[in-house]
Amino acid sequence: MIFFNCVSKSYKEGKKAVDNLSLTIEDGTIFGFLGPNGAGKSTTIKMIVGLLSQDSGTISIDSTSDALQIKRNLGYVPDEPLFYERMTGMEHIDFICNVFQVSDRKQRTEELCTLFDFHALSDEIRSYSHGMKQKLAVISALIHQPKLLVLDEPMVGLDPRSSYVLKQTMRDYAAKGNTVFFSTHVLEVAQELCTQVGIIDKGKLLYQGTFKDLQKGSDQSLEELFLKLTEKTGE
Numbered sequence: 001m002i003f004f005n006c007v008s009k010s011y012k013e014g015k016k017a018v019d020n021l022s023l024t025i026e027d028g029t030i031f032g033f034l035g036p037n038g039a040g041k042s043t044t045i046k047m048i049v050g051l052l053s054q055d056s057g058t059i060s061i062d063s064t065s066d067a068l069q070i071k072r073n074l075g076y077v078p079d080e081p082l083f084y085e086r087m088t089g090m091e092h093i094d095f096i097c098n099v100f101q102v103s104d105r106k107q108r109t110e111e112l113c114t115l116f117d118f119h120a121l122s123d124e125i126r127s128y129s130h131g132m133k134q135k136l137a138v139i140s141a142l143i144h145q146p147k148l149l150v151l152d153e154p155m156v157g158l159d160p161r162s163s164y165v166l167k168q169t170m171r172d173y174a175a176k177g178n179t180v181f182f183s184t185h186v187l188e189v190a191q192e193l194c195t196q197v198g199i200i201d202k203g204k205l206l207y208q209g210t211f212k213d214l215q216k217g218s219d220q221s222l223e224e225l226f227l228k229l230t231e232k233t234g235e
Contacts, residue, residue, distance in 0.1 A: 007057030017043040019203035032194035075141030079152040085126035100144035151182035191222035
């Protein structure tokens with residue numbers, strides 16, 4: 001479970017990137033975190049994974065606020081994955097496996113590389129295309145079988161087959177009782193994939209719940225409903 005209670009984070013001049021955010025996300029959920037550019041999505045994600053500290057409020061994952069314990073149990077794909085570019089893909093995966101003490105690394109590496117059609121392990125990362133780096137970031141996030149998967153725009157750069165595989169992997173992952181928290185600007189993907197969505201704008205949460213509840217019996221798409229909600233906050 002992910003639990004945010006009245007969490008705020010400010011940057012320069014006291015402007016709040018996240019403003020009094022409260023969220024409860026149960027295990028087994030694929031949670032789509034949606035919002036315009038600058039809405040507070042990446043700031044929220046960075047607080048979940050421990051790259052930023054909140055100014056106020058509390059964050060807990062599986063009933064703990066201990067940063068090290070949380071990091072042991074999560075996999076993270078940032079919006080712009082960074083690597084030691086002179087490492088090979090295999091060296092990077094070995095590095096991640098050492099950090100998370102993965103015992104069955106050979107089997108896990110073979111399974112995930114086959115799944116994502118990734119066959120450049122002996123090449124230096126600096127030779128990779130953007131899509132190959134994205135695949136490596138996804139494989140690295142999954143290699144230790146974390147309980148929480150945090151993905152910031154994970155489909156960017158992936159080819160259609162890899163995007164399909166990632167979506168199916170997210171479904172299977174959540175079906176085992178794990179949690180997926182991901183942000184995306186592709187609202188059709190969120191509508192198709194998510195069991196719950198959260199919509200944020202100007203640091204404030206506008207909605208959390210299912211797509212069906214957001215529709216309220218209408219036949220509007222998530223894109224149409226998203227635009228209505230975020231237009232109101234801009235008035």
